[in-house]
Amino acid sequence: MTDTKITLPESEIPTHFYNIQPDMPTPLPPPLHPATREPINPDMLAPIFPMGVIEHEITQERMIEIPDEVRDIYRLYRPSPVFRARALEEALDTPARIYYKSEHVSPVGSHKLNTALMQAYLNKKEGVKRLSTETGAGQWGSALACACKLMGLECMVYMVKVSFNQKPYRRVMMKTYGADVVASPSNLTEAGRKALTEDPDCSGSLGLAISEAVEDAVKRDDTRYALGSVLNHVLLHQTIIGQEAIKQMEIAGEYPDIIIGCHGGGSNFGGLAFPFLRDKISGTRKNLRAIAVEPRSCASLTAGRREYDFGDVAGNTPLMMMHTLGHKFIPPPVHSGGLRYHGSAPLVSHLLAAGLVEAEAYPQGEVFASAVKFAQCEGTIPAPESAHAIHSVIVHALKAREAGEKKVILFNLSGHGHFDLAAYESYLAGSMDLQA
Ligand SMILES: *Cc1c(COP(=O)(O)O)cnc(C)c1O
Numbered sequence: 227m228t229d230t231k232i233t234l235p236e237s238e239i240p241t242h243f244y245n246i247q248p249d250m251p252t253p254l255p256p257p258l259h260p261a262t263r264e265p266i267n268p269d270m271l272a273p274i275f276p277m278g279v280i281e282h283e284i285t286q287e288r289m290i291e292i293p294d295e296v297r298d299i300y301r302l303y304r305p306s307p308v309f310r311a312r313a314l315e316e317a318l319d320t321p322a323r324i325y326y327k328s329e330h331v332s333p334v335g336s337h338k339l340n341t342a343l344m345q346a347y348l349n350k351k352e353g354v355k356r357l358s359t360e361t362g363a364g365q366w367g368s369a370l371a372c373a374c375k376l377m378g379l380e381c382m383v384y385m386v387k388v389s390f391n392q393k394p395y396r397r398v399m400m401k402t403y404g405a406d407v408v409a410s411p412s413n414l415t416e417a418g419r420k421a422l423t424e425d426p427d428c429s430g431s432l433g434l435a436i437s438e439a440v441e442d443a444v445k446r447d448d449t450r451y452a453l454g455s456v457l458n459h460v461l462l463h464q465t466i467i468g469q470e471a472i473k474q475m476e477i478a479g480e481y482p483d484i485i486i487g488c489h490g491g492g493s494n495f496g497g498l499a500f501p502f503l504r505d506k507i508s509g510t511r512k513n514l515r516a517i518a519v520e521p522r523s524c525a526s527l528t529a530g531r532r533e534y535d536f537g538d539v540a541g542n543t544p545l546m547m548m549h550t551l552g553h554k555f556i557p558p559p560v561h562s563g564g565l566r567y568h569g570s571a572p573l574v575s576h577l578l579a580a581g582l583v584e585a586e587a588y589p590q591g592e593v594f595a596s597a598v599k600f601a602q603c604e605g606t607i608p609a610p611e612s613a614h615a616i617h618s619v620i621v622h623a624l625k626a627r628e629a630g631e632k633k634v635i636l637f638n639l640s641g642h643g644h645f646d647l648a649a650y651e652s653y654l655a656g657s658m659d660l661q662a
Pocket residue numbers: 335336337338365366454455456488489490491492493494495564565609611612640641642
């Protein structure tokens with residue numbers, strides 16, 4: 227019997243990030259200026275991001291070196307193990323072999339710390355003293371708060387007011403890491419004051435919190451803004467996940483037939499899948515399938531259109547070519563906060579249009595049934611976001627059973643669900659809208 231848990235020594239932490247752009251069959255359409263609709267000049271992003279981040283956003287180099295300062299902090303939790311989900315296989319009575327990469331083992335409980343640390347480093351290197359950001363459910367805010375403290379930066383988090391009140395523990399976590407956390411809309415910014423004048427009881431939105439965080443960064447010389455998903459540089463940083471997984475699957479003597487990740491903005495899916503997709507694009511693994519899984523209530527890849535759209539609700543960001551439900555789309559309040567985004571990563575959208583990746587969408591009732599099954603077999607309670615991937619894994623493992631095929635399935639367990647127990651409670655109590 228091979229190991230249940232496939233680990234790598236710290237010396238195997240990747241030395242480079244993998245950039246899929248030079249390997250794509252056609253180049254990514256450029257981002258456009260919101261007013262002129264001309265391709266933007268990278269310098270225009272300088273008040274918001276440091277040059278190091280902008281370079282990672284636009285680079286066409288295939289391998290980007292990871293500085294030792296960042297690799298040293300990755301040692302706290304990387305390489306993350308790959309697990310063989312034997313009990314789940316048995317419960318499903320499937321000939322499929324199921325493996326998962328465990329990003330939930332990071333100190334903040336998700337993959338988001340991978341890019342937060344790299345972004346904090348790039349800012350610090352250019353003399354930035356403070357980072358501002360927004361957070362909805364609080365996962366990104368927690369990751370950036372932790373990364374800033376470990377790198378010696380200050381952190382300012384605008385947390386959507388409804389979450390600020392409903393999710394006190396994520397807020398406490400950010401404060402424990404020394405971050406300043408305010409409910410958005412706040413009276414610290416013009417965008418926030420305007421929203422509060424119009425409606426003193428405004429409960430906030432991710433789009434509004436983005437406007438506040440960007441305004442904070444633009445107004446202060448010592449501050450830049452940081453984003454936790456969607457953009458090329460974020461997906462680039464997450465490719466350490468897939469590079470480790472390639473080595474771990476080799477140790478298991480396997481190569482996946484199907485790779486699965488949940489999809490909100492695209493970063494944990496891209497992070498796991500892109501290093502493997504290199505083999506599909508080169509033709510050595512033509513039949514490899516990579517599947518991005520989204521909530522049916524916010525299905526940008528499966529129900530959206532691929533067109534130029536804004537990243538925020540106000541329409542202030544550059545226009546990006548992506549699968550989108552429209553920047554004014556307000557998703558229903560499903561329990562997977564991290565997947566409630568109207569758009570998708572331009573890189574994932576481009577690969578979907580090229581037929582190199584696939585997408586699926588499921589209602590939350592099915593997703594939570596699979597989450598509970600996974601917890602009862604494997605012990606770990608998954609984040610509701612990650613449970614979308616788990617549900618798709620179960621669907622494909624059952625198909626493999628019907629077909630009598632020994633498929634190898636690898637998925638990304640992007641986070642644990644310890645801060646999402648209210649969602650589990652609603653599912654277990656039967657009060658969840660299962661069709662949403
Ligand atoms: C934020 C988050 C996601 C969704 O973001 P992606 O960029 O699509 O990965 C998924 N899972 C967890 C645990 C998250 O925190």
